[in-house]
Amino acid sequence: MQNIIIETKQLTKYYGRTLALDHLDLRVPRGCIYGFLGRNGSGKTTAIKLMLGLLKATTGSASVLGCDSQELTPETRGQIGYVTEGHRLYRWMRIGALEKFQKAFFPDRWNSQLFDEMLEYFGLSKKKKIKSLSNGQRAQVSLALTMAPDPDVMIMDDPTLGLDVVIRRQFLEGMIHLIQKKGKTILFSSHILGDVERVADRIAVIEQGVLRADCTLDEFRRKIRKVHFIFEGDVPETIDIPGLLHKRQNHSHLELTLVGTTDEQIEQTAQAVGAKECKRVELNLEDQFIEFTAREKSKPLFQWEA
Amino acid sequence: MKFAALLKKELRICLPWLLLCIVVFGLFGTLTIKGRMLNQKHYLDQGYQDGHPYYNYVLNTPIYETGPLILMVAMALGVLLAIVQFFLPELFRTWAFTIHRSIRPHLIVWSKFSAAAITFIASMGILWTLLYSYSAVPGRFYLPLFFRTYLEGWVYILVGLIVYWGTALSAISTTHLYTTRLLGLAIATGVIFLMLLQTSITGAITVAAIGAVLLIVQIFHTFLAREF
Numbered sequence: 156m157q158n159i160i161i162e163t164k165q166l167t168k169y170y171g172r173t174l175a176l177d178h179l180d181l182r183v184p185r186g187c188i189y190g191f192l193g194r195n196g197s198g199k200t201t202a203i204k205l206m207l208g209l210l211k212a213t214t215g216s217a218s219v220l221g222c223d224s225q226e227l228t229p230e231t232r233g234q235i236g237y238v239t240e241g242h243r244l245y246r247w248m249r250i251g252a253l254e255k256f257q258k259a260f261f262p263d264r265w266n267s268q269l270f271d272e273m274l275e276y277f278g279l280s281k282k283k284k285i286k287s288l289s290n291g292q293r294a295q296v297s298l299a300l301t302m303a304p305d306p307d308v309m310i311m312d313d314p315t316l317g318l319d320v321v322i323r324r325q326f327l328e329g330m331i332h333l334i335q336k337k338g339k340t341i342l343f344s345s346h347i348l349g350d351v352e353r354v355a356d357r358i359a360v361i362e363q364g365v366l367r368a369d370c371t372l373d374e375f376r377r378k379i380r381k382v383h384f385i386f387e388g389d390v391p392e393t394i395d396i397p398g399l400l401h402k403r404q405n406h407s408h409l410e411l412t413l414v415g416t417t418d419e420q421i422e423q424t425a426q427a428v429g430a431k432e433c434k435r436v437e438l439n440l441e442d443q444f445i446e447f448t449a450r451e452k453s454k455p456l457f458q459w460e461a
Numbered sequence: 462m463k464f465a466a467l468l469k470k471e472l473r474i475c476l477p478w479l480l481l482c483i484v485v486f487g488l489f490g491t492l493t494i495k496g497r498m499l500n501q502k503h504y505l506d507q508g509y510q511d512g513h514p515y516y517n518y519v520l521n522t523p524i525y526e527t528g529p530l531i532l533m534v535a536m537a538l539g540v541l542l543a544i545v546q547f548f549l550p551e552l553f554r555t556w557a558f559t560i561h562r563s564i565r566p567h568l569i570v571w572s573k574f575s576a577a578a579i580t581f582i583a584s585m586g587i588l589w590t591l592l593y594s595y596s597a598v599p600g601r602f603y604l605p606l607f608f609r610t611y612l613e614g615w616v617y618i619l620v621g622l623i624v625y626w627g628t629a630l631s632a633i634s635t636t637h638l639y640t641t642r643l644l645g646l647a648i649a650t651g652v653i654f655l656m657l658l659q660t661s662i663t664g665a666i667t668v669a670a671i672g673a674v675l676l677i678v679q680i681f682h683t684f685l686a687r688e689f
Contacts, residue, residue: 209557209689233563243554245470259466260562 160185160308160340161206165215168201168364175201177364178215183342183357190355190372191344194448198364199344200240203312206342207237220308233261236306238314238343242297244285250274250296251281254303261304273299277325291322298326311343315350327353348441362448372440379443382421384409384430396424400446410436412446463564464572471546471576478541482584486534490592493526501602527592531614535585535621542580543628546573551632556689570684574677577625581618589614612662619669620656623649626676633680635687648676 161183168176176198183189193199204210206217208224217224222231244253258265274281277295285293294314301309314330315323327350330341345351351358351372358375360368368375384394386407394402394409398416402409409430413421425433438446550556560566593614597606627649634642652672659665 204557204689207557207561209560211688229563229565232561235561237557237561239554239557239561241554243558245555245558246553247474248470256466256470259462260564262462 158185159183160187161189161217161219161310161342163202163206163215163217166202166205166212166217167214168198168205168210169213175364176205179361179364179366181359181366181369183340185340186338187340187357188355189340189342190351190358191342191361192346192348192351192358192444193344193361194346197361197448199361200312201364202361203310203342203344206310207235219310233264233304234307236301236304236309238297238301238309238311240312240316242290242293242314244293244297244300246286247284249282249284250279253285253296253300254281257300257303264304266303266305269305270299270303273302290317291319294318294322294326298330307338308340309342311341313344313346315345315347323347323350330354348444352440360444360447367447375443376440378415379438379447380413380416380421381436381438381442381446382411382413383432383434383436384411384425384428385432385434386429387431388429391428394424394428396420401449414447463562464568467564467569467572468575471572472579474545475542475576475580478538478545479580479584482534482538482580483588486530486585486588489530489534490527490588493530494592494596497526498601527589528613528617531585531589531617532620535581535618536624538581538585539621539624539626540628542577543625543632546577547629547632560689566685567681570681573629578622581622581625585618585621586615589618609662616656616662616665616669619666620653623652623656623669623672623676626673626680627652630676630680630683633683633687641683645676645679648672648679652676 159182161181163179163181166176166179166181167174179198179202181202191199191202201210205212206219206224208227211225219227219235220231222228227235245256248256254270258267273295277292277299279288279292279295283292285296288296298314301311311330315326318326330343341354343355355372357371358368359366360375368378370378379400384390386409390404390407390409394411396411396413396416397420398414400412400414402411404410421433550559559569590611593606593611596602597611599605627645627647630645630648631642632645634644636642649672652668652675655668656665656672659668
């Protein structure tokens with residue numbers, strides 16, 4: 156039995172001269188809930204579309220369920236549930252008609268009971284037309300359509316984008332329902348940390364097309380740290396510390412964001428630069444993500460900042 | 462079953478245009494033929510008089526006048542069907558939802574072509590056959606109809622299909638404007654021009670067949686090679 160369900164090797168994509176994805180190496184093991192994190196335009200959708208063979212890689216390769224993404228057979232596609240970004244469904248169809256349409260492609264796998272239960276849970280009638288649904292309701296229909304055939308792997312492109320807190324929670328609960336089934340693998344992209352934190356057991360962080368982290372959530376929490384070095388006199392202009400991501404100076408404070416730096420290395424550096432005090436700042440996952448993916452501030456946001 | 466589901470969806474997309482086509486073509490086709498029948502009767506009753514366009518009203522078979530109507534309606538239907546089937550999925554970004562399913566992608570294209578062909582036959586084809594059959598009843602018109610006229614009507618319907626394939630190719634092309642995006646429409650225009658220049662039905666059908674093969678092959682190539 157295949158243990159790596161989704162794999163990309165040096166996956167690179169250029170749109171014209173614009174680099175969208177830069178040598179992405181990912182391995183999603185069986186049964187894993189994989190949170191694919193990144194800011195808008197970071198390359199998440201491109202990576203997902205490449206995995207599904209909807210885009211062609213400039214270099215590198217991707218495979219799902221052991222099948223090359225460019226050569227996905229109808230049988231393999233049938234095993235992969237895909238929630239498109241923005242939940243683009245046929246606007247003119249009613250939910251009931253869409254169910255019949257989708258069901259025809261999964262004659263042996265379609266779980267009508269699950270589909271009906273999900274619609275009931277979300278409070279949706281089959282008579283409703285897709286175009287009359289809100290974004291959230293469309294997301295719910297999309298999830299029900301993807302889950303009803305009981306796919307072995309689900310790939311969801313920012314499924315909670317544009318949904319309010321309540322709908323997002325419902326959507327994630329729906330996802331957890333699927334997770335509870337043994338052996339299912341889910342990769343979902345998001346830029347909402349709370350969502351990822353709730354369900355993912357492994358995350359990948361992508362920024363400007365480059366994979367910046369691929370680890371468990373706990374590892375990510377452990378590795379991203381922020382420390383303040385407090386000085387009595389002048390703050391040194393340069394500082395040499397392993398894993399330095401950003402540094403910011405605030406009067407006599409030097410604020411450092413670090414990746415994978417050990418306590419020992421922090422202490423040693425603090426002594427070496429003559430810091431009076433070294434304070435560790437607690438970061439929640441969202442702060443960690445922001446620190447990790449924030450680009451260098453090029454200019455002040457407001458005039459008075461200058 | 463899978464293809465049937467795709468075909469049903471495509472037919473549902475085409476249905477409003479099929480109905481519109483029946484109304485427009487049915488209405489104007491009937492009006493044209495009925496109008497000429499009334500005129501013919503009027504002039505026959507009056508007898509020949511100098512200065513009257515006697516030939517036009519009596520000797521010329523009125524069914525010929527439906528030719529330009531068939532051509533215009535078929536071309537408009539071709540453009541509309543190609544837009545709803547190939548351009549709107551681009552606009553509403555539903556291609557990914559359509560493509561990612563347990564079916565070979567070329568069947569998606571075939572389902573669209575089949576639905577379009579059915580739409581053309583069910584609207585224009587049947588109506589044209591009815592109009593012709595009505596007009597061909599002996600005694601309705603002064604001159605008997607030639608079967609060639611009926612076939613010419615079908616050639617004009619074929620023009621509509623060529624326009625459909627040309628527009629479809631332009632709609633799914635994603636690369637440079639002048640090298641490929643307009644290629645479909647350019648090929649279709651050329652094929653139609655050559656078709657209408659032909660003096661024989663066989664010649665027109667041969668040109669249409671060559672054009673259709675060219676466009677269909679290019680549509681499949683573009684569809685299977687492009688990104689979604």
